[in-house]
Amino acid sequence: MGSVYGIVSRPPIAGPLPDSKPLKFGILGAAAIAPDALLTPAKSHPEAVVVAVAARSKAKGDEYARKHGIAKVYGGPGGYQELLDDPEIDVIYNPLPNGLHYEWTMKALAAGKHVLLEKPAANTADEIRQMFELAEQKNLVLLEAFHYRFHPVVQRVKAIIDSDELGPLKSIQTSLGVHSGLFKSSDIRFDYSLGGGALMDMGCYTISAMRYFAGGDPTSVLSAAHELDSPQVDRQTSATLALPGGVTGDIFCDLGMPPYLKLIPRLPRLGAVIECEGGRIAIVNYVMPTIYHSITVTPQNGKRRVEKVYTFPTLGEPWWTSYRYQLEAFVNKVKGRTPQAWVTKEDSIANLAVIESIYAKTGLGSRPKSEFIPTS
Structure with missing residues (x-):
């Protein structure tokens, strides 16, 4: 019932708390993800308000602002920097293409802004390390937006694993794939220069979830395979990894699963299966659980639930x-309160390091490093 309510009802628009000024957000780019990721959540948060957007095209920025009720628009070649220079802005939301994350996050931090950064945080683990180091120097909050980690369904699965109800872990399988045709061939997800590839896009979720459920990082990549969209850009990647304690992890990600018999679209693969010595946990839709999800626990000696x-x-x-x-946690962190959950610097760096190790195994190599060189 909760999932249906979340779709058909409109949450109340919240006002600011009497003892706390709302954080003022600016969006880098007129991004399609921003309404779900920030604009709608901010409407029900008393301490968050989106006040500005920057776009390469002023006309596109104006249209986006009208549609979403955003007061300020910065457009044209200097629009992004003008947004960063706005003294009214407290936080920058960065949903730009992967290959632009490093440059504009570094610039936002240099301008004294907190940053909510879409995942994957950058094209290389070293770039992520540099961003967090600058955030620490500036005493600013930087969060890689692995939103699924903040929802109770994923934390419930982790709690079942940690409870030892089903005994020690044996294996973890995480998947995220969609049917072909969902993304056009011109989509930035297929652009190598911008950090494209299934492993970067959907794979970052599967690796993050695998690591979270395992409670540790892979020790090696045992095998990896891919199907290409174009040279160096994987449309699909699968890999098997060794995890601490003899546990194995399998990931699968696909930006365009071919239809059955070339006619029937495939259903999305949005799940995880955790095998333990004493049973199994299967989760459906750990990425968008408010729409629908289920956790099926099957003990070897007990009743399935x-x-x-x-x-x-x-x-x-x-x-x-x-x-x-996620927005609740981010605001709490900026306000000096303890968030219910968090994605740490170490977590973000480690996740991209695994991506790079899988790309090394497949022979495709890491995505290109940014050419941006910080001035300070």
């Missing part, structure tokens, strides 16, 4: 998306 969870005992509403939970 299905769980669904949309809220924490003292946090959230049934209609809160993973993005809304």
Whole structure:
């Protein structure tokens, strides 16, 4: 019932708390993801408001601002920097293509802005390390937006694993794939120069979830395979990794699964299966759980059960998306309060390091490093 409510109802627009000024957000780029990732969640958060957007095209920025009720627009060749220079802005939301994350996050931090950064945080682990080091020097908050980690369903799965109800881990499988035709051939996800590839896009989720459920990082890549969209750009990647304690991890990601018999579109693969010595946990839709999800726990010696969870005992509403939970945590962190969950510097660096190791195994190599050189 919670998932249906979240789709058909409109959450109340919140006002600022009397003792706390709302954080003012600016969006880099008129991005299609921003309404779900920030604009809608901010409407129900009393301490977050989106006040500006920057776009390469002033006309596109104006249209975007009208559509979403954003007061300020910065456009043209200098629009991004003008947004960063706006003294009213507290936080920059950076949903630019992967290959532009490093440059504009470094510039935003240099301008004294907190940053909510879309994933993957950059094209290389070293770039991510540099961004976090600058954030630490500036005493600013930088968060890689792995929104799924903030939703109670994923934390519930982790709690079941850690409870030892099913015994030690044996293997973890995480998948994220969509049917062909969802993304056009011109989509930036297929642009190598911008950090394209299935492993960068959907694969970053599968690796993050695998690492989170395992409670540790892979020790090696045992095997990896891919199907190409174009030279150096994987449309699909699968890999098997060795995890601590003899556990194995399998990931699968695909930006365009071919139809059955060349006619029937495939259903999305949005799940994870965790095998333990004493049973199995299967989760459906860990990425967008507010729409629908299920956790199926099957003990070897016990009764199978299905769980669904949309809220924490003292946090959230049934209609809160993973993005809304993420915004709650981000605002709390900036305000000096303890967030319910967090994606750390070490976590972000490690996730991209695994991506790079899989690309090395397939022979495709890491995505290109940014040519931007910080001036300070």
